[in-house]
Amino acid sequence: MPRKGLLLHRGNMICEVIVDIAHSEVDKVFEYVSDVSVAPGTRVAVPFGASVATGFVIREKERSDYPAEKLKHILRAEDARPAINTECLELAKKIAARYRVPMALALRLFLPAEMRKGKVAETYRTFARFLGDVPTQNAPRQAACLAYLREHGEADAAELRKQFGAAVNALVKKGGVALEKRRVLRDPYKEVAGESISRALTPAQARAVETVERTNKTVVLVHGVTGSGKTEVYLTLIARALERGQTAIFLVPEISLTPQMLSQLRARFGSLAAIMHSGLSAGERFDEWQRLREGDARIAIGARSAVFVPVENVGVIVLDEEHDGSYSSESAPRYNTFDIALLRAKFNGCKLVLGSATPSVETYKRAMDGEFELVRMPDRINARPLPDVNLVDMRREVKRGNASPFSAALRDRLASCLAEGQQAILFLNRRGYSQTVLCRDCGYVAKCEHCDVSLTYHSEEDCLKCHYCGTKYKMLTACPVCGGHHICYAGTGTQRVVRDLQQLYPEARILRMDNDTTSGKEGHFRILKQFAERQADILVGTQMVAKGHDFPLVTLVGILDADMSLHFPDYRSNERTFQLVTQVAGRSGRGSEKGDVILQTYDPDNAILRYAAAYDYEGFYHHEINMRAALMFPPFARIVRVMVTGEEEKLALEALREVYEKLQRLYLTHGEDFLFFNRMHAPIRRIQGKHRYQVLMRLASDTLLAEIYDAASSVTRRDVLVYVEENPSNLS
Ligand code: ADP
Ligand code: ZN
Numbered sequence: 001m002p003r004k005g006l007l008l009h010r011g012n013m014i015c016e017v018i019v020d021i022a023h024s025e026v027d028k029v030f031e032y033v034s035d036v037s038v039a040p041g042t043r044v045a046v047p048f049g050a051s052v053a054t055g056f057v058i059r060e061k062e063r064s065d066y067p068a069e070k071l072k073h074i075l076r077a078e079d080a081r082p083a084i085n086t087e088c089l090e091l092a093k094k095i096a097a098r099y100r101v102p103m104a105l106a107l108r109l110f111l112p113a114e115m116r117k118g119k120v121a122e123t124y125r126t127f128a129r130f131l132g133d134v135p136t137q138n139a140p141r142q143a144a145c146l147a148y149l150r151e152h153g154e155a156d157a158a159e160l161r162k163q164f165g166a167a168v169n170a171l172v173k174k175g176g177v178a179l180e181k182r183r184v185l186r187d188p189y190k191e192v193a194g195e196s197i198s199r200a201l202t203p204a205q206a207r208a209v210e211t212v213e214r215t216n217k218t219v220v221l222v223h224g225v226t227g228s229g230k231t232e233v234y235l236t237l238i239a240r241a242l243e244r245g246q247t248a249i250f251l252v253p254e255i256s257l258t259p260q261m262l263s264q265l266r267a268r269f270g271s272l273a274a275i276m277h278s279g280l281s282a283g284e285r286f287d288e289w290q291r292l293r294e295g296d297a298r299i300a301i302g303a304r305s306a307v308f309v310p311v312e313n314v315g316v317i318v319l320d321e322e323h324d325g326s327y328s329s330e331s332a333p334r335y336n337t338f339d340i341a342l343l344r345a346k347f348n349g350c351k352l353v354l355g356s357a358t359p360s361v362e363t364y365k366r367a368m369d370g371e372f373e374l375v376r377m378p379d380r381i382n383a384r385p386l387p388d389v390n391l392v393d394m395r396r397e398v399k400r401g402n403a404s405p406f407s408a409a410l411r412d413r414l415a416s417c418l419a420e421g422q423q424a425i426l427f428l429n430r431r432g433y434s435q436t437v438l439c440r441d442c443g444y445v446a447k448c449e450h451c452d453v454s455l456t457y458h459s460e461e462d463c464l465k466c467h468y469c470g471t472k473y474k475m476l477t478a479c480p481v482c483g484g485h486h487i488c489y490a491g492t493g494t495q496r497v498v499r500d501l502q503q504l505y506p507e508a509r510i511l512r513m514d515n516d517t518t519s520g521k522e523g524h525f526r527i528l529k530q531f532a533e534r535q536a537d538i539l540v541g542t543q544m545v546a547k548g549h550d551f552p553l554v555t556l557v558g559i560l561d562a563d564m565s566l567h568f569p570d571y572r573s574n575e576r577t578f579q580l581v582t583q584v585a586g587r588s589g590r591g592s593e594k595g596d597v598i599l600q601t602y603d604p605d606n607a608i609l610r611y612a613a614a615y616d617y618e619g620f621y622h623h624e625i626n627m628r629a630a631l632m633f634p635p636f637a638r639i640v641r642v643m644v645t646g647e648e649e650k651l652a653l654e655a656l657r658e659v660y661e662k663l664q665r666l667y668l669t670h671g672e673d674f675l676f677f678n679r680m681h682a683p684i685r686r687i688q689g690k691h692r693y694q695v696l697m698r699l700a701s702d703t704l705l706a707e708i709y710d711a712a713s714s715v716t717r718r719d720v721l722v723y724v725e726e727n728p729s730n731l732s
Contacts, residue, residue, distance in 0.1 A: 013037055014064045015074060017055040018103045019048055027102035030055070031064050034074040041082030041089050045075040054078065056107055058089060081293070084110050085310055087347050094343060099333035100709035100724075106333060110308045112289045114282040126157040127180050128168060134176035141167040146176055201236060208233045208375045212316075212353055213240070215373040218345050221322075221363060222355040224377030225386060225615065226586025227550075230355045231261065233377075234318045235268055237353060238299055241315025242272065247298040249317045249344070251306055251337060253324035253547065260532075260550055262301075269299055276302035276309065304329065304337040307344070314348040317341050321547075322354040322363055323579055325729040334725055338363075357586060358579040358617065361624050362635040380590075387557070387588040387595035389581075389613035393604045404500060405492045410558050410598045411504065417556045418508055418537055422593065424556040426501075426540045427584045428494055429564045431514035432456035435491025437464060437476060441484030446476060452685040458516070459495050469688045497540050497560065505538075513541035546583040552591025557584055562601045562609055570731050571633045574608045578620050581612035632675050634727050638702060641728055642695040642712050643682065646720035649691045655717040656693045662711035663695055666704055673700050684732045690721075 015038050016029045032046050038057045046055045052075065064071060084092070088110045096106040130149035136142040145164035149155060157179055160168050171177040201209065204224075212220045212233075224230045238248040252261065254277075265273045274288040274297035291297040293310040300309040304327050307317075319327070319341055327337040338354075345352035354363060354372070367374040380386060392407045402408065405428075417424045436454045437446040446455045448466035455464035455473060464473040476487050489496075494514050501510055513527045524544070531539050532551060539545055565577045581599060589595020601609055611620035629636050642659055646652035660679045667677045675698040682692035697708070708724060715722045 012068075014061050014071070015044070015057045016059040016061070017044065017046055017057055017074075018107060019046065019053050019055045020104050020107070021053065022102050022105040022108070027104065029058070031066060031071055032074045033068065033071045038074065038077060039082045041084035041086065043078035043083050045078060047072045047075065056084065056104075058093075058103075083115070083293075083310075085312055087312065087344070088308065088310060090347070091308075091340065091343055095333055095335060095340070099335060100706075100713045101333040109305070109333070110310065112282075112285045114286050115289070125182060127154050127182055128157045128160050128172075129154040129178045129180055131176055131178050134171065134174040136171075139167065139170070141165065142170055146171060149177060199232065201232065202229060202381060204377050204379065205229050205233050205236070208377060209236050209240075211373060211375045212237055212351055215351075217371070217373040219342065219352045219354065219366075219372040220375060221359060221367045221372045222353060222375045222377065223359055223364070223367075223617070224355065224357060224375075225380060226357045226583065227380040227384065227386075227590050228357075228377035229381045230320070230377065231264070234320065234353065234355065235264070237316045237318065237351075239268070241350075242269075242298060244315055246313050246315025246350070247311040248300070248315055249306060249309060249311065249341070250299060250301045251317070251319045251327075251341065252301065252303065253321050253326045254303055265299075265301055272297055273299045273301055274309075276300060276306045307337050307340045314344060314350050316351050316353065317345050318353045318355065320355045322356045323358055323360040323575075328729050330730075332723060334723070336726075358582045361575055361621060361628065364621055365625060365635055384589065385594055386615055387555075387585060387597045389585055389597040389599055389615075391604045391609065391613055392598055392600045394600050394602050405497055405560050406500070406504070406558075407598070407600050410600065413556055413596060413598060414505070414538075414558070418505060420555075422555045423531070423534070423536075423551060423553045424538045424558065425545050425551075425554055425584070425587050426497060426538060426558040426560060427543075427545055428492065428497055428540065428560040429542055429580075430456075430491065430493045430561075431467075431495070431516055431542055432465065432493035433459040433495040433499075434489030434493055437487060437489055439479035439482060439484050440486035440488050442479060442482040444479050444481040446473070448473075450689040451687045453687075456493060457489055459499070460516075468684070492560070494540055494542060501538060501540065508538055509536040510538045510540060511536040513539060513544050515542070518544065543580060545587070546580060549587055550590055551587065554587055554591075555589055555593045555595045557588040557595070557597045559584055559597065559599045562599050563603050563606075570729075571628075571639070572729065574624055574627075577608050578612050578617075578624075581609065582615070582617075585612070632698065632700070637675055638699045638705075639727050640697045640699055640705070640708055641725045641731070642697075642708065642722065643725060644693045644695075644720060644722050645687075645690045646717070647690055648719060651717050651720050652691045652693060655715050655720040655722055656695070659711055659715045659722055660695055662714070663697070663708065666707055666711070670704060673704055674698070675700055682732070 013034050015032050015034050017032050019026055019030060037060060038044060040057050040059055042057050044055050044057055045052050084107065092103065092106040092110060096103045128149060130153055136146055141164050145160065145167045157168065168177065172179055208222055222230055222233060234250065238250060241248045262275065274292045276285065276288050289310065292300055298311065300306050300311060319338060329335050341352050366372050390409065392409050394407060397407050414424055434457045437457050438444060446464055447453065448455055448469065448471055450471060451466055451468040453466060453468050455466055458465050462475055464475060478485050479487065494512055498510050498512050501508065511527055511531055517527065518524050528549065530536055534553065559581060562581060565573060565580055585597040588597050599609065599613060607623055608620065611623065628634065642663065644652055644656045644659065656679060667674050677697050679693065679695045682694045685692055712722045712724045
């Protein structure tokens with residue numbers, strides 16, 4: 001293997017290099033001369049203008065069209081082994097072309113950011129190793145130190161020096177002890193240990209595994225109810241890939257939310273599993289990436305960015321909770337994880353396994369159409385019943401004079417749950433104390449200065465917070481417009497629910513889990529661990545509590561306001577609501593006791609809620625797909641939004657006009673492709689001080705997609721961002 005900085009083979013080669021500057025002006029291939037061969041994917045240092053830049057060799061060739069004396073020389077290779085493997089290099093090219101981003105930006109997806117900045121280096125530690133006995137008369141510390149090493153073989157030198165001081169070096173001098181510097185890898189999840197449970201697969205699980213391995217289709221959708229044992233199916237498929245000498249990629253929406261999953265993986269695969277997620281420190285990320293590239297780790301587990309890991313010979317790719325919105329990237333390139341995973345599955349000739357209790361309508365349609373293989377797991381493990389879902393009409397509660405966030409039915413059930421020593425989860429999709437703060441006299445609503453959104457009151461800090469930019473404001477004592485003192489808090493948030501609960505059940509131990517309580521890498525872990533260890537009776541939280549948790553003592557789930565997500569300005573709001581209700585409900589009754597769900601709504605006849613309450617995915621799907629077909633929404637059409645945002649309104653409007661004119665030309669010449677075409681303010685007109693405009697389109701086919709990307713990327717204004725979103729999961 002070539003050492004760092006050294007290159008093999010003599011002879012003048014021409015290298016095509018992408019310089020790592022993500023500017024459209026330099027988005028082209030530069031040619032350099034190298035007197036040795038450099039494998040494609042290798043990072044190199046090259047002269048660029050007056051300075052030195054990092055670049056990636058993407059191709060090697062014999063000759064250039066430029067005269068040789070005009071070409072500069074590659075200065076050195078940065079890594080011993082190409083940072084980007086052949087497959088990933090091809091992928092980067094496809095991503096750059098598909099999403100119209102500079103190649104440098106596409107390549108960056110494949111590297112830990114820390115590596116690019118050259119900030120983290122490998123960490124080394126010095127170990128003291130026992131070599132043999134040496135005389136230690138009149139030196140009791142040396143004798144003790146030597147005895148210690150004789151027994152343990154070796155120890156961390158720094159630790160040893162703390163205990164034995166200069167004796168360590170004295171022993172080294174005498175030849176009894178050797179010092180060795182060794183590379184150590186940071187282990188981000190040392191604390192997550194678990195027992196290795198090897199279980200026999202249930203017949204349903206075995207059938208699922210078999211179907212995945214037998215089918216000739218690349219994509220398999222595992223549609224299994226919550227608690228049907230999908231995880232075990234994935235783990236078996238991954239273990240089989242390892243047995244075949246292959247690697248695996250396991251994608252999950254947000255890994256920090258599922259410590260149980262982590263400990264299972266660690267228990268089962270030990271250090272063969274590399275865990276990549278956003279909460280890791282720079283050094284930890286780099287080390288995990290390195291272990292994968294070197295083949296020391298052969299399973300990559302992580303959120304969407306883990307789809308770019310440098311593994312080779314991939315045997316299976318799993319995309320768990322495939323319906324989850326976090327699989328779409330919200331910064332350039334705005335890729336969809338499924339699309340990338342599919343490319344990798346095809347390249348490696350392996351299966352892509354999608355799993356969900358509530359598949360997205362688009363995915364399910366593709367399974368219905370026969371494009372994907374479909375595996376059903378309709379029953380919970382051990383035939384445990386799914387919890388009963390009771391719809392409670394909150395209008396009736398209001399009529400009865402109950403203005404609290406809890407219906408009588410929920411209070412009764414909570415009381416019995418607590419009395420029997422069981423646990424409950426209450427779900428509410430709103431953090432903070434109240435949703436809006438308004439003046440009763442004049443109707444003034446407190447809003448953020450930088451964003452076009454109302455502020456939320458946070459009781460713990462006694463302040464108003466903007467949930468879009470995080471700015472905090474002092475609580476109002478009087479209305480700034482009319483001077484009135486009738487300030488009211490409308491809409492209930494998680495903080496208020498906790499306060500009200502504590503008043504109702506003073507004995508109950510209550511935990512809250514939302515964006516405000518889960519900061520830091522350990523935030524989720526801490527709360528979930530406390531709840532799992534029965535240190536609390538009730539867990540109140542936002543959609544974080546809906547994700548795959550498995551708490552056997554939970555027998556009651558309360559959904560406080562099921563209508564919230566129904567009225568979201570988004571074509572997926574029905575789908576979201578169905579998914580959310582099903583997922584939260586699925587947390588109940590996973591142990592030996594049967595569970596209940598209380599679903600509070602102001603719209604008890606709503607078809608979507610009724611399907612969710614009956615666990616009728618098929619019913620929901622047919623209802624929804626018919627509506628989408630009738631209205632021509634995805635998957636029957638594609639929604640494309642070109643966003644224009646900038647701090648200076650004038651510049652943003654200029655850019656908007658320019659991109660609109662280009663798009664309008666498309667619209668006028670290809671009218672038949674457009675179901676909808678208009679420019680307007682984005683629903684939230686300003687976020688973090690940036691004005692937001694959009695050209696919104698609904699397209700009957702994908703044929704114009706490339707031209708739309710071109711139109712957007714051709715508009716460049718100072719300090720204005722213009723970008724394309726396809727079927728955006730958030731149209732705010
Ligand atoms: P899902 O991901 O489908 O919601 P899980 O994978 O969390 O379901 O499994 C539900 C429960 O069943 C978990 O507690 C898990 O430990 C248990 N389980 C899974 N497979 C088996 C099996 N083969 N035998 C016994 N218990 C199992
Ligand atoms: Zn704000």
